[in-house]
Amino acid sequence: MLPNAMGKYTVxxxxxxxxxxxxxxxxIEGITDLLISNPQLSMATRLRAGDILDYSDGYLIDTETxxxxxxxxxxxxxxxxxxxxxxxxxxxRAEFHLPAAATSAQFSLSGEGEIQIxxxxxxxxxxxxxxxxxxxxxxxxxxxxxxxRVVRLYGDFSLREADFTGIITExxxxxxxxxxxxxxxxGFHAPLxxxxxxxxxxxxxxxxxxxxxxxxxxxxxxxxxxxxxxxDIPQQILDEWLIALVKKHYGRRxxxxxxxxxxxxxxxxxxxDDDLNxxxxxxxxxxWLLTHEEAWNEGAPWHFSICGEEYVYEAIxxxxxxxxxxxxxxxxxxxxxxxxxxxxxxxx
Amino acid sequence: xxxxxxxxxxxxxxxxxxDNLTGRTVCDFTLLGRIDGMDNExxxxxxxxxxxxxxARFPEADSLHVRIPYTAFYRxxxxxxxxxxxxxxxxxxxxxxxxxxxxxxxxxxxxxxRLSEYGTVDAEGRFxxxxxxxxxxxFGGTDIDLPIGAALRQNExxxxxxxxxxxxxxxxxxVGLIDxxxxxxxxxxxxxxxxxxxxxxxxxxxxxxxNSETGELLLDxxxxxx
Numbered sequence: 001m002l003p004n005a006m007g008k009y010t011v012x013x014x015x016x017x018x019x020x021x022x023x024x025x026x027x028i029e030g031i032t033d034l035l036i037s038n039p040q041l042s043m044a045t046r047l048r049a050g051d052i053l054d055y056s057d058g059y060l061i062d063t064e065t066x067x068x069x070x071x072x073x074x075x076x077x078x079x080x081x082x083x084x085x086x087x088x089x090x091x092x093r094a095e096f097h098l099p100a101a102a103t104s105a106q107f108s109l110s111g112e113g114e115i116q117i118x119x120x121x122x123x124x125x126x127x128x129x130x131x132x133x134x135x136x137x138x139x140x141x142x143x144x145x146x147x148x149r150v151v152r153l154y155g156d157f158s159l160r161e162a163d164f165t166g167i168i169t170e171x172x173x174x175x176x177x178x179x180x181x182x183x184x185x186x187g188f189h190a191p192l193x194x195x196x197x198x199x200x201x202x203x204x205x206x207x208x209x210x211x212x213x214x215x216x217x218x219x220x221x222x223x224x225x226x227x228x229x230x231x232d233i234p235q236q237i238l239d240e241w242l243i244a245l246v247k248k249h250y251g252r253r254x255x256x257x258x259x260x261x262x263x264x265x266x267x268x269x270x271x272x273d274d275d276l277n278x279x280x281x282x283x284x285x286x287x288w289l290l291t292h293e294e295a296w297n298e299g300a301p302w303h304f305s306i307c308g309e310e311y312v313y314e315a316i317x318x319x320x321x322x323x324x325x326x327x328x329x330x331x332x333x334x335x336x337x338x339x340x341x342x343x344x345x346x347x348x
Numbered sequence: 349x350x351x352x353x354x355x356x357x358x359x360x361x362x363x364x365x366x367d368n369l370t371g372r373t374v375c376d377f378t379l380l381g382r383i384d385g386m387d388n389e390x391x392x393x394x395x396x397x398x399x400x401x402x403x404a405r406f407p408e409a410d411s412l413h414v415r416i417p418y419t420a421f422y423r424x425x426x427x428x429x430x431x432x433x434x435x436x437x438x439x440x441x442x443x444x445x446x447x448x449x450x451x452x453x454x455x456x457x458x459x460x461x462r463l464s465e466y467g468t469v470d471a472e473g474r475f476x477x478x479x480x481x482x483x484x485x486x487f488g489g490t491d492i493d494l495p496i497g498a499a500l501r502q503n504e505x506x507x508x509x510x511x512x513x514x515x516x517x518x519x520x521x522x523v524g525l526i527d528x529x530x531x532x533x534x535x536x537x538x539x540x541x542x543x544x545x546x547x548x549x550x551x552x553x554x555x556x557x558x559n560s561e562t563g564e565l566l567l568d569x570x571x572x573x574x
Binding site: 018019022023026027028062065068069072074075076077078092095143144145146150171173174175176177193194195196197216 | 360362421422462471519
């Protein structure tokens with residue numbers, strides 16, 4: 001054989017440089033000869049099926065291994081696998097924790113900007129440019145894991161519509177404020193503790209689920225539609241939330257709220273305390289106040305759909321001025337205080 | 349002595365990791381509401397209860413472990429360190445930088461980090477706060493270690509999964525069980541391959557059984573010199 005004679009090796013599917021070196025020389029140390037014989041190669045080169053590489057013919061490092069591989073018809077092709085962990089320089093915006101048994105996840109998103117998604121498996125980071133029309137993204141996880149899976153959303157984006165119904169999540173965390181206008185979380189069983197970090201949220205659908213804590217919803221002051229039909233909420237939690245809507249009404253928009261659980265109490269004007277402020281004792285009294293306070297219904301009316309019954313803003317007619325002259329009070333008597341029609345005294 | 353190695357979840361192919369809890373005291377954290385007279389728009393306020401011992405050696409102490417749960421507040425966090433003495437008295441440690449009882453928590457580089465962002469440092473909410481001047485720097489509070497333990501079971505699994513050519517250090521090693529999918533012992537050469545590979549790895553197969561319904565291979569293996 002002539003010295004420095006060169007052989008030609010054709011790469012097959014799934015082979016990387018180490019596989020080729022092992023197949024030719026019997027050891028991955030042969031990679032040095034490959035790099036010398038093919039100046040265009042580097043450690044970062046991704047080989048493709050059909051690539052032809054030069055090698056020093058007759059140069060073997062482990063003759064026995066070459067002989068065994070040849071005898072058994074084995075062509076090393078371990079390939080290159082995507083293995084978690086992945087990194088990005090973009091800010092992490094949201095994190096979903098999924099049960100280990102979840103095999104796939106689905107989002108539907110529209111808005112502006114671009115999201116980079118780490119699916120929490122061995123797949124590469126996925127880029128999703130957002131547009132005005134919702135894009136539905138379905139991903140099947142490519143590995144099995146013993147603990148919960150974490151799906152992360154990175155990037156600088158804002159959402160117009162987001163539907164996370166197709167993702168079974170144990171918890172959802174937002175790390176910084178996220179602009180999202182319409183959010184659908186049907187069948188969502190995770191805590192709602194992330195909601196205070198949503199911005200501009202005017203429609204929230206939380207249907208057919210079970211909610212143990214509605215306190216985070218109090219901070220969603222821009223809501224105009226809240227659909228909780230088919231959702232199981234303990235009555236006490238519902239009452240506390242409705243009373244909180246009244247007590248923390250400042251800066252809140254009027255909202256259409258749909259419920260299939262009835263708050264406690266009777267739909268009537270609440271009692272007043274000695275200072276003539278309302279004292280709310282039940283959820284239905286809070287509903288009454290929200291649908292009767294004139295100042296809170298100026299822009300748009302509060303509207304409750306509760307178990308098929310509608311409760312909408314209705315102005316209370318002021319009493320007609322009495323045509324009969326009132327008898328003059330005796331000067332020494334204090335006049336009775338006249339309660340205001342509706343009191344903002346409840347509002348923090 | 350049975351063989352030992354760094355433990356790996358053989359079914360998932362993932363390293364087993366363990367937290368080192370030795371000598372660590374995790375302090376309690378309480379998120380406070382609005383504090384009158386303070387900047388409640390920029391900061392959230394919290395309190396960390398530390399031991400009397402920590403309070404006594406505070407001038408030298410440089411770090412403490414604390415668990416802070418996820419909270420959706422996009423505000424920086426200021427904490428005060430509350431010492432409960434054995435006599436039942438309570439006092440707060442003084443920040444020598446400004447002589448107040450408040451410490452601002454910053455990220456590991458000393459930059460601003462908000463309470464809602466803490467989950468990006470440690471998803472479980474376990475943190476190490478390290479004193480730096482008048483601030484506390486936030487680090488993940490979990491020490492990752494690789495435990496070492498009995499490795500016979502994982503060696504079996506990896507030997508079965510490995511195909512010749514896939515282990516670069518030992519290119520001819522491996523049963524390559526996937527090549528025998530839906531096979532049996534009689535006419536595929538699997539029995540010979542199993543015995544040869546396990547023998548080379550100093551293991552003895554006492555019994556092997558293949559469930560024809562599930563395709564599951566059950567092996568009873570012992571170490572030759574174990």
